[in-house]
Amino acid sequence: MTQGIYVEFCAQQKHYLVQKRIAHIWLLILLHELTAWEGVQSWNYSYSTTDMTWPDARNYCQSFFTDLVAIQNREEINHLNTVIPRNPTYYWIGIRKINNVWTWVGTNKTLDEEAKNWAAGEPTPGAEDCVEIYIKRATDAGRWNNDPCLERSKRALCYLASCKPNSCSGHGQCVETIGSYTCQCYEGFNGPKCQSAVKCEIPKIPRNGTMTCSHPIGNFSYCSTCDVGCVEGFLLNGSVNLQCEASGMWSSPFPTCEAVKCETPKIPRTGIMTCSHPIGNFSYRSTCEVGCVEGFLLNGSVNLQCEASGMWSSPFPTCEAVKCEIPKISRNGTMTCSHPIGNFSYRSTCEVGCMEGFLLNGSVNLQCEASGMWSSPFPTCEAVKCEIPKIPRNGTMTCSHPIGIFSYRSMCDVGCVEGFLLNGSVNLQCEASGMWSSPFPTCEAVKCEIPKISRNGTMTCSHPIGIFSYRSTCEVGCMEGFLLNGSVNLQCEASGMWSLPFPTCEGFTLQGSQRLQRNATAMIAQCKGTLKENNSIKIISIGIASSVCLISVLSAVILITRKVMKKGFSPIST
Template identity: 45%
Template sequence: MGYCKNLPLPGAKLMQFFASLGLIFSVLNIWRGTEGWSYHYSTKTMDWEDARNWCRQNYTDMVAIQNKEEISHLHNFLPKPNKGYYWIGMRKTDGIWTWVGTNKRLSKKAENWASNEPNNGGNNEDCVEMYIKRGKDDGKWNDMSCSSKNTALCYTASCKNDSCISGQGECVETINDHTCSCFEGFYGERCEHVVKCKPEDITTPHHGSVQCSHPNGNFSYDSQCEYLCKEGYKIKGTSVTRCTSTKEWSSRPPTCEFVQCPELTEPQKGNMQCHNPLGKFSYQSNCEFVCKEGYTLGDSSSSTLFCGANGHWNASQPYCKIVKCKPEDITTPDHGSVQCSNGSFSYDSNCEYSCEEGYKIKGSRTTKCTSTKEWSSRPPTCELVQCPELMKPLGGTMLCHDPKGNFSYQSTCDFVCDEGYTLRDSSSSTLFCGITGHWNDSQPNCEIIKCKPEDITTPDHGSVQCSHPNGGFSYDSKCKFSCEEGYKVKGSSTTRCTSTKEWSSRPPTCELIQCPALENAADGLLNCTSNFSYGSMCIFSCAEGYHLRGASEISCTETAEWSQETPHCEAHPESLVTEVTLGVAATVGSSGLLLALWILKKLRRNANKFDLNSNSETEDQPQVYKNSISSLI
């Protein structure tokens, strides 16, 4: 095959001239005297769409590369463009590279991409340019954005409408020429000849007939013959034969044999009853099929089969298939699951529903696939386990935490009683709603604390008064103790029932009020009505020559104190001189030295106001002195 000669390219000045006029200039390859394929290119760059339109308006179409020989020719023939390279007729559509005009996919064998191409480097690079005289990857392809500017590369087709016999071959463009590629069964330069088969190989079978059709001439390529048998007979062999491109028929003539339908078998889980007027499973035989409970006929449109003249039953061999219920009717409830006895959802299958912890079944727990293709019960629902509602106790508080819902599974309620109250009716102050829908203990209540009434005793010579704001001897009850006149409380006069069930203090006692003991005053006399207890009256008097300093009468009061300060006896000065003189004389005249000494001691005591109860020389002291002088006598 020879290449077309090319006219020399115009000079640079002439090219500039045409460009300045805004003309689209093409360099034509001219094959003088013959019809051939030729290439063309523009002198102006344009985007891919404009290049395609330019080629179709002025020539046949944009070049679609046929083979690597063509690429080599183009690289030698085409000049290097001033800018960019050459568009070729390939584009990506829906991610697939196809050739324009033919819409054929680019095969792996035909790929001629440059290194690391296509890479869609600039995104949306859906068109293809071909490197010409680049110095690297010459003749290779690169994916480019369709909006880029390149030189259009076009071709003029060599094939004409009558280049090959229509319907018998395809015109294939080659470089500067074309050839006819004949379809199967045809040959010749223009595919004008057809293959023929031997007509004598087509024979009519006994009890049958044959009909032939000849689309390309009698008993030629693609002629087809169909064999038919009379009623009650059937073809043994291939009923249709065809003349192939090898000049041979696709199959040998068949024979016609008496019709025999395929043998039938009794289905599992069912019964078969047959009537055979001409022979077992032969023409006009009929068989009826019945399935057992839970099974239904499958693969047949009829429960009765009839053996026809064509040797076929009027329907396929029935079999008994197990009844199936709709699997979509088995739905998994929210917060639950379902387990079925087998995955086929067939007759007698059982499905059991269960709920997540904390939820309970509402509805039937199980369902069964029945012979009516229906489930025995509808799917249940899983409802949150609810425990009985709790109430805030009187005299206390209730604080609940409900992670799923009020008084539902996993709810916890804490009970706290007010001061003075204590929980009862429950062993725990915290209740938990369990999986069974019951609280772990009974509803707690708060009852008021009670103290022991027997701990409140009335003291001797006293009384007690109690108040009960919350009921008898309960929390905050108060008792007040008091004593009879002349007695005083020893201990706490009040007590209170506390939150510990104990009284705040033990009962007191009533003790007789006792004033401090009094003693005889020096040179005086003390006379009391009782032993210094409440109400005692004490009278003081002094000896002759003495006068009382203070109250002569004092009494013991309820405060255990005397009504007045204790009085005392003071001597008159003249009484003291007389007493000393008389004493000395008497001592000299009658008693002697010992008596004089005693008198001196007495004077010293009076002078120093010694107490009559002094421990010094008690054996010498008299007990009561009504008159100092007379006592000396």
């Protein structure tokens, strides 16, 4: 049965009771007519005793019986040819051409091949639309011939239906047989009187599903329908609508409810994910906990849940490298960085250095760690320090510090006090090596020429600073018989020169009064000079010097006198 016929039939069941009541009324009318039946009593067939046209014949049969006879098969034809008496004009039967199709008017069924029983050469074309049956004819007995419906008169051959409106329970076609009937059940019904609807298996409500059924005929019987659905988070796998068909099978296999699937989440790069699946892999109610490996932070939700919509509760998170503060390059410093993951992120490394003249205070290498902190504090570049220079003894020093005290580029100018000469560089600069540009200079006393001791002379010197250096002093004298020509005392001055020229020791011989006089005069003058030079000596020293001088003069006079007495006077210089 097609879907359209199925729906139509099921709709007709609703009107069954109304039609049943109408049939009961017609049945009462028919029983009334049976009291005037003149026919074969044992076979539910009858005929009229007078001839009439086909329309009148049908009216006659419908008034007193059921209708003009509707022949179902050859057995029925043979039976009629046997029991019905011969009539020279023969009998009308219930066949008529309707829309060029031979149709049983009582049942409105098309004439089928099994029931066809045309006489030879029949049916003839034209307007001969009604059919007669040859009863007890010499030839073609029981066969049919088509004749005009109004131009010929024949007896009416009627039948009284054995079939009643409820003979087949309203679920089948009642087929007349000789003296009885059979039921040809409609699809979906069975039993002798089509009283039972075909049963279908009771459908199982799918797990996590719902089902609503309607039963117009009987529980889970022909025409029963079921609408199947699923609870939240589940999708129906199969047909939404099931109907019990005439075959006793449902129109579709029983559906199932399957958990909604969510997209398999992608584990973020450098991430980890742990999932649980109470129903099915990455299905409704599956949950995933997402994290990141060391050095990375989760950007997004930690927990994901597969929802009834088939979507995760949150977008898939990502793992992003931990960021470290951008390091500040120290003043006078340099920095070179590499970033294997991202700028100044986890595992970024920086190598720090300093420009010439500066030293790194801190770690050379920095690494961005998982904590988001650098492995060491940011280093600084500090100017190279030089040793604090020692001011040389008897020296002076003036320094300038453009960066830091005694640091890179500090400069010192060194000098010496009077009487001293600088031994080394005047200018010192603190260099990038941490060393001064030159060794520390010294101040050395000015040197004076080593005095030459006069022949027949004596010299006694003292050196408070250095031998024959600034402030060295020498006392010069002469041996017996010689007189000092120059200063007794010499001092080495800041200029590197002695305070007076080097003195000499001079001797003499008596060769005349003039020479004697000159030598004596010289000695006296020397004594005077001695007294003048020792003017600052204490009184006791003056007395001693004067005595010595007078003794020397006196001795010289005595010596000269002796020589004069021995020989004549002749002075000679030595």
